[in-house]
Amino acid sequence: MKITRRQLRRVIKEELSRLWEQAKNFVCPEPTQDLELNTKNRNSAIKADYIQYGPLNLSDEAYWERAAEHWKTTPDVAKDSRCYNCVAFDISPRMQECMPGEIMSQEEIEEAIENEEPWETLGYCWMHSFKCHSDRTCYTWAAGGPIVEDEVSHDWQERNTQ
Numbered sequence: 713m714k715i716t717r718r719q720l721r722r723v724i725k726e727e728l729s730r731l732w733e734q735a736k737n738f739v740c741p742e743p744t745q746d747l748e749l750n751t752k753n754r755n756s757a758i759k760a761d762y763i764q765y766g767p768l769n770l771s772d773e774a775y776w777e778r779a780a781e782h783w784k785t786t787p788d789v790a791k792d793s794r795c796y797n798c799v800a801f802d803i804s805p806r807m808q809e810c811m812p813g814e815i816m817s818q819e820e821i822e823e824a825i826e827n828e829e830p831w832e833t834l835g836y837c838w839m840h841s842f843k844c845h846s847d848r849t850c851y852t853w854a855a856g857g858p859i860v861e862d863e864v865s866h867d868w869q870e871r872n873t874q
């Protein structure tokens with residue numbers, strides 16, 4: 713069977729597109745690899761009235777009072793809603809490999825929790841697309857996290873790229 717150049721180009725294009733569809737959910741999210749983009753997204757999350765990512769300084773009590781007012785609760789209760797237990801906070805093994813530099817592994821975090829020791833890490837926020845700190849929070853916090861399984865992480869990525 714003969715194949716023209718045009719047909720060959722079409723077959724290659726279709727095949728590349730199929731491979732990209734399969735691979736795109738396995739690629740690290742762009743902000744984890746691009747500091748400028750990450751900073752831009754983080755700054756937008758800090759400024760946006762409906763997000764208010766923070767506090768910049770973890771001991772900023774005024775931030776927690778504002779958050780408590782927003783959630784109609786007390787500062788102490790507001791402090792229980794942080795990135796580390798947010799549904800969009802991704803610390804799955806595959807995401808940990810996307811993070812630059814040294815961060816705590818899931819095993820180290822579990823050990824610290826078991827020993828009632830303090831811990832902190834960076835994770836990826838799927839709601840606002842930047843690397844966020846486990847001890848911070850934002851007004852769009854939602855219960856159900858963190859994301860600790862690769863499969864769940866891939867699902868979030870798939871939904872984010874549609």
Ligand code: SF4
Pocket residue numbers: 765794795798799800801836837838839840844848849850851852853854
């Ligand atoms: S959506 Fe969740 S993970 Fe993202 S910044 Fe807000 S609290 Fe943190």
